[in-house]
Amino acid sequence: MKRKKNQYLIDLEQTRSRVALIAGILVFIFTISAIIIKVDTYSRTNEHPFHYFTVLSNFLSAIGAAFMIPYAAEGIRKKRFVLPRWVVLFQYAGATCVAITMVTTLLFIWPIQGSMAVTGTNFWLHIVTPFLTVVLFQCVETGIAFNKLDNMHALVPFWTYMIVYFIMVVCIGKDHGGWSDFYMATAYTPAWLSMLAMLILGYAVSRALRYIQNKHAERSWEKISALWTDDLDEIELLIESFGLGRSIGRKCSGSELTIPLDIFILMSKRYNIPLEKLTNAYVRGALDSYQEKQNRMQKKAEKQANTEPQKDSEENDKTDPDGN
Numbered sequence: 001m002k003r004k005k006n007q008y009l010i011d012l013e014q015t016r017s018r019v020a021l022i023a024g025i026l027v028f029i030f031t032i033s034a035i036i037i038k039v040d041t042y043s044r045t046n047e048h049p050f051h052y053f054t055v056l057s058n059f060l061s062a063i064g065a066a067f068m069i070p071y072a073a074e075g076i077r078k079k080r081f082v083l084p085r086w087v088v089l090f091q092y093a094g095a096t097c098v099a100i101t102m103v104t105t106l107l108f109i110w111p112i113q114g115s116m117a118v119t120g121t122n123f124w125l126h127i128v129t130p131f132l133t134v135v136l137f138q139c140v141e142t143g144i145a146f147n148k149l150d151n152m153h154a155l156v157p158f159w160t161y162m163i164v165y166f167i168m169v170v171c172i173g174k175d176h177g178g179w180s181d182f183y184m185a186t187a188y189t190p191a192w193l194s195m196l197a198m199l200i201l202g203y204a205v206s207r208a209l210r211y212i213q214n215k216h217a218e219r220s221w222e223k224i225s226a227l228w229t230d231d232l233d234e235i236e237l238l239i240e241s242f243g244l245g246r247s248i249g250r251k252c253s254g255s256e257l258t259i260p261l262d263i264f265i266l267m268s269k270r271y272n273i274p275l276e277k278l279t280n281a282y283v284r285g286a287l288d289s290y291q292e293k294q295n296r297m298q299k300k301a302e303k304q305a306n307t308e309p310q311k312d313s314e315e316n317d318k319t320d321p322d323g324n
Helices: 002-040 053-078 085-113 121-139 148-154 156-172 191-224 234-249 261-271 275-318
Strands: none
Touching (some): 002 121, 053 085, 053 121, 085 148, 156 191, 261 275
């Protein structure tokens, strides 16, 4: 049962790492490719591509995906997938922005401006890459939940763009070196009303993503603790930590050891066992397993060293006195 629990946790971490790696690569490649094609057709339009929130939001999501790739690769190697909170929050902001792009396209731009909103590169940047970003972002189980402040932080890029757009379009205007109203924010309603509607839409999208992410985080921790029963005593928990350490120690490079403090904190709170005892048992197990691996490698090296002189002796016996 202990081996089953340890293997369960390791397999879960490996699955997370692989999903994160695939998600990061897919989002990055598809998004960057679509942006490059969009920029390449700049000469055919009146506005620079980087004036559009579509391009900027997709670029933000591509950066977030790129940040995740090295951590996912390390997770596969270390059998432990851990994303810093700032990376997850950055991805949350990117997913929020591209989701706003997709929803705005479907609800407003497409009905008003026609099929051009969902054809060519716009189809990829308005629909495909935002959809991939949101879906794959939700598929990567980080176990990190967002609070109301995170909800606001994720909207900062969107708010920043709205301010810039208002200044360049309304305050400055195209005739004085600003931007044209390519999103038609002032074509049918006053600028303040359009901005208010977009603020409400942006918050609703961000709030929905936060709700889904928190549900996934809750489910993630439920998976980790699925095999923990309420009747486990302290000795069993220490054995579990020791065994998990041995499992990780077999893959340890010797230069560093990843300690799953988040898991041990959860165990400590649930069973009222000191966190120090759990981590000490884990480290002992990891060191024990690592030392066994080192001893096996040393014995293998000694065996090879002993067989080489014997081979040299046999080769010398085959030669005649004249060296033939």
